[in-house]
Amino acid sequence: MMKSFISGNIAIAEGAITAGMRFYAGYPITPASEIMEYLAEKLPRIGGITMQFEDEIASINAVIGASWAGVKSMTATSGPGLSLMLEALGLAVITETPAVIVDVMRAGPSTGVPTKTSQSDVMQVRHGTHGDYVIPVFAPWSAQEAYDLTIKAFNVAESLRTPVILLSDAVIAHLWESVLIADPGEVEIVSRRKPSVPPDAYLPYKPDDDLVPPMATFGEGYSVLVESLIHDERGFYKQDKATYRSLVSRIINKVLSKIDSIFEVETYYSDDYRYLLVSFGSTARSALAAVRILRKSGIKAGLLRLKTLWPLKHEILKKYCEEAEKVFVVENNAGKILYDIERVTEGDKVVPLPLLDLEIPEPKDIVDGVRKWL
């Protein structure tokens, strides 16, 4: 392990390098630019490539192509860029292409306030592209976690053959903290499974028992079809109901069947809370500070922080919410994970605390919001 003092953006770049990423394609955008800037210097020195494309559409398509060529690949952007990437994100889903897409959130809609923070892309990363699918989403709250969750994002992308979103924000992007960078062999790195059958017996979309098809690389003698239409195990377009159902359900279930390893939460003061604050990403740090302020004045508050924003394990959210008298959903947007918490909680227990702040919300705003209901 090596201790470094780096920003959240650099931590994402370092996490990707640790995970084995050797191709980065992107178009610079505030507040994600430093990821590309850093990789432009560092990747070529370790045998990788960083390329700037004409826009975000080209960038994500290059990532998909590079991944099919056998290289772990990533792109990073912010909301406006992600809007452009959504079509190809669906392409990555249906072609089962491992890739990591980083969204460093800024205030929107549209170009919004480029240099200021927000947490408003939650629905976009979960549901932005059309069709039925489940794309895993992770949300770090520190520079260290930006590093750790980027590695996890690659491991999940590779093991399940799916695009994965790392959802950061402008605060985490420019937050400098001590980060432990792993040496080779110190953390588990997962790479996609290759075919175990000879080329003439290989079907590119025939899954193993875990619903994930082994992935051949171009140039290794295997016939590979990269098909965006609904396809059978050979990769041939088919428009019958059975093929459609089987492919779409498998793409969803290969992710949902691994929810125990994908879904992660963290709790603070979970032994004896009466009031539960639920939050994620940079705002969860303000929420934790608020919980500590409330505790100092004798109010039994606790924090539930979501590290995974999609898919969610409802029984776990439910368990923590059931133990509270009131549940406050603290997020820097107009209300997003609020709906998930309302879904698992009975009655009128849930109080929305949508902060719509351009800066990281101040703990006192959260404390005031909670006190109104006590």
Place this chain on the structure above:
Amino acid sequence: MKVEILIIGRGGQGILLLGRVIGVAASKHAGLYVTSVEAYASETRGGESRVDLIISDNPEEIDYVRVLSADIALFMYPYNLIKYSEILKKDAYVFINSTFGEEHPYRTQKVFLKPYSEIAEKNLGSSRVANMVALGHLIAKTGIQEIEHIEKAIREIISENLHEINIKALKTGLALD
């Protein structure tokens, strides 16, 4: 032990670099927990730059990432001095680059006024190292970090051809009264 430091200045004065030098010294070399947020305007030069640094030996003391109650403040340019007085401790150390004016609203704090930009220009031939002069002065008066750790951090993050002038600037600041 928790120390909150606020550094304010204009884009181009090396404000963010100052934050990183202190951050590397405290986290990597002193083994402390450090959180630092940077904020800057969209202009390349001239807009307000701000670094909030929180240093502690206990990770439990670090949650919210911005300074709420500063122990130390350094103003390389007198931006919003009145606004920031709200988040300064009553007995905070305040360092002000008096090259751009000497007026300030701080009555109870320990205030040090020095023309860091002028000193850098006169002694080192460039006002660009005024940030290191101020850092040296700040370290000398507050003792928040070992000077060896600061020097090490400067050598690690600044280009080699600029080590000498930056270390010299730091030492010039250390010697200020």
